[in-house]
Amino acid sequence: MHVTESPLIIALDYPSLDAALCMADQLDPARCRLKVGKELFTRSGPAVIEALHGRGFEVFLDLKFHDIPNTVASAVEAAAEQGVWMVNLHASGGRAMMEAAANRLVQQRLDTRLIAVTVLTSMQSSDLVEVGVSSSLDEQVSRLAQLSKQSGLHGVVCSAQEATSITSLCGEDFLKVTPGIRPAFAAANDQQRIMTPSNAIRAGSTHLVVGRPVTQAENPMEALAAIEAELGIKA
Ligand SMILES: O=C(O)c1cc(=O)[nH]c(=O)n1[C@@H]1O[C@H](COP(=O)(O)O)[C@@H](O)[C@H]1O
Numbered sequence: 001m002h003v004t005e006s007p008l009i010i011a012l013d014y015p016s017l018d019a020a021l022c023m024a025d026q027l028d029p030a031r032c033r034l035k036v037g038k039e040l041f042t043r044s045g046p047a048v049i050e051a052l053h054g055r056g057f058e059v060f061l062d063l064k065f066h067d068i069p070n071t072v073a074s075a076v077e078a079a080a081e082q083g084v085w086m087v088n089l090h091a092s093g094g095r096a097m098m099e100a101a102a103n104r105l106v107q108q109r110l111d112t113r114l115i116a117v118t119v120l121t122s123m124q125s126s127d128l129v130e131v132g133v134s135s136s137l138d139e140q141v142s143r144l145a146q147l148s149k150q151s152g153l154h155g156v157v158c159s160a161q162e163a164t165s166i167t168s169l170c171g172e173d174f175l176k177v178t179p180g181i182r183p184a185f186a187a188a189n190d191q192q193r194i195m196t197p198s199n200a201i202r203a204g205s206t207h208l209v210v211g212r213p214v215t216q217a218e219n220p221m222e223a224l225a226a227i228e229a230e231l232g233i234k235a
Helices: 015-023 038-044 046-053 069-081 096-106 125-130 136-152 160-170 197-204 221-229
Strands: 009-012 033-036 057-063 086-090 113-115 155-157 175-178 209-212
Touching: 009 221, 015 046, 015 113, 038 046, 038 057, 038 086, 038 096, 038 155, 057 221, 069 086, 069 096, 069 175, 086 096, 086 160, 096 113, 113 136, 113 175, 136 155, 136 160, 160 197, 197 221, 209 221
Parallel strands: 009 033, 009 209, 033 057, 057 086, 086 113, 113 155, 155 175, 175 209
Antiparallel strands: none
């Protein structure tokens, strides 16, 4: 497996193994990590993880688990046994769920990073009100980040807009994995809390998740190169 210095994680949000591997084959494990999400994993299963590992990529398995503690701990264990670099769950599942999952990785000596989604980057304040959360969006993200840290997780998924405050609350080493990354040339799509790649790094994001700005670009490799240039990464 190649361990890259790049903060970039490319989201392989494709409907088939073939389409995902077609993109992976244009990419280089020295340049980025890859994220496998719900659609691709539901269609292709663990075969996609194996195929990406075989090409030298570190993989973030993004299935955002949210269930009772024993179920989530067992699912996280199953993901980690496939050798993935990172796996995630929803922090709103609570302390007992997160502790069970984190403890399971320690007990089984599994070296996979476990991170928690705070508030989805597709949500804004009014969406939180609608689901009965009365605190502000920033307060909710901070609360869930601190709970994730106390529960033994390695970091969180948040928007880059919250990365600075999470660093001051949870420390530099606490991972801030930020989707909603939108270079100036890209459309926001369904993302609400967005930031450019360079501003996200300046704000303290440790990893940037980029999907459609690269995968749906007319020329994906040119789009990736533009993001790398913005970040000062030499090709
Ligand atoms: O956990 C995630 O990866 C995630 C959390 C979140 O709050 N927002 C979010 O967009 N994501 C994922 O990050 C990716 C973003 O893709 P684009 O919006 O196409 O760049 C998608 O695969 C989402 O499933």
